Amino acid sequence: MNIQRVKAFVLTTQLGSVSAAARALGKRQPQVSQWIADLEVDIGVDLFERSANQVALTAGGEHLLPKAILALAQWEQFTQSATHYAELGKGRLVLGVENYIPLEVLRSTIQRYLMQFPTLDFVLKVDTFDALHSAFLSNDIDLLLLHETVELHQSQSGYCRLGEYQEVMLISGQHALASQQVIDPAQLAPYREYIWAGGQTESDDLEVGFSGHYCQIPDLALLKSLLAEGDGYSFLPLSLAQTEIDSGRLKVVQLSSEFAPMKRRLEMRWHHGFEASTLGSSLLTLIKEQLSK
Known part of the structure; x- marks a missing residue:
């Protein structure tokens, strides 16, 4: 026919x-x-x-x-x-993003990218560094967005250090320590730390901070609700809690050991040659523009 x-x-x-x-x-x-x-x-x-x-x-x-x-x-x-x-040479692209990085920073980038390539299948994969790195080495991921590593040079892949987001320590607006502007880490010992697991399932892989007990939660909305209604504390990207901070439900407090803002820098990694392709060049440019603001 x-x-x-x-x-x-x-x-x-x-x-x-x-x-x-x-x-x-x-x-x-x-x-x-x-x-x-x-x-x-x-x-x-x-x-x-x-x-x-x-x-x-x-x-x-x-x-x-x-x-x-x-x-x-x-x-x-x-x-x-x-x-x-x-x-374009392919019909599917996979972007891997490490847990805890606020995805909101990529919203406009992804939207613009999909408008440029309307027939492209796009996959956003969020996972631990180890899982993402393993998938990257197996060529199952095209581009990684990670927290900055200590390696000065990476010869096995293309890379670029760029951008940052601010992490803050949060407590309830009604917390017993809410009246203090600066908190000593020792004061946190009696209180539970709420840890945003960000997809991790093994608590042994998580670094517990100043408290001897914690609550590990993968759902961010639930974590913020429990934090606002309880007496614990949590470290979160500022952009993910701005609404609750503005409403007074959560309060940003400063640690005496962290007088400078807690900035978490980011880096990208990609397979050699990705930057020369139409799909790769466009996505790298969009992410650089967005995260360098």
């Missing part, structure tokens, strides 16, 4: 005549009429009731028209995807 025949059927129905469909296709009317006749032979169904001046759909034509329109749309999507794949 030829897709051109299906297109002739759909256009004839939408435009009201074979001659109009022929003009739209840039073909002669007899050719379009023959395509429709060939399609009817292919499927064994008469699609039109023909008269001297016009064509009208048969019951079979009315039944099959929506399917033909869908098939035509899927074919056009297929050809567009195939063209883009041939131009």
Whole structure:
């Protein structure tokens, strides 16, 4: 079955005549009429009731028209995807982001990127450093966004250090320590630390801070609610708690051991050659622009 025949059927129905469909296709009317006749032979169904001046759909034509329109749309999507794949070299891209990095910083970047490549399948994978790094080495991830490492040079991959986000210590606005502007770490010992697990399942992998007991929670909204209603403390990216801070439900407090703002720097890693590809170059540029602000 030829897709051109299906297109002739759909256009004839939408435009009201074979001659109009022929003009739209840039073909002669007899050719379009023959395509429709060939399609009817292919499927064994008469699609039109023909008269001297016009064509009208048969019951079979009315039944099959929506399917033909869908098939035509899927074919056009297929050809567009195939063209883009041939131009771009791949149809799927995976971005790995380390746990705890606030994804909000990537919202506009991802939105702009998907608008540039409307047929691209895009996967955002959030996990631990070890899991992401293993997937990266297996070529299951194209680009990594991580917390900055201590390595000065990485010869096995392309990399770029960029941007930062601020981490803050938070307590409830009603906490017993809320009246203090500066808190000594020893004062936190009686209180529970709320740890945003960020997808981690093994508590042994988490660094517990100044308290002997903690509550490990993967859901950020639940953690903030418990924190606002309890007497514990937590370290979170500032941007993820700004609403609760502005409302007074949570309060930022300063540790006597951390007089400078707690800045967490970020870095990207990618496979050599990724930066030279159309998909890679565009995504790297967008992330650099966003995180360098």
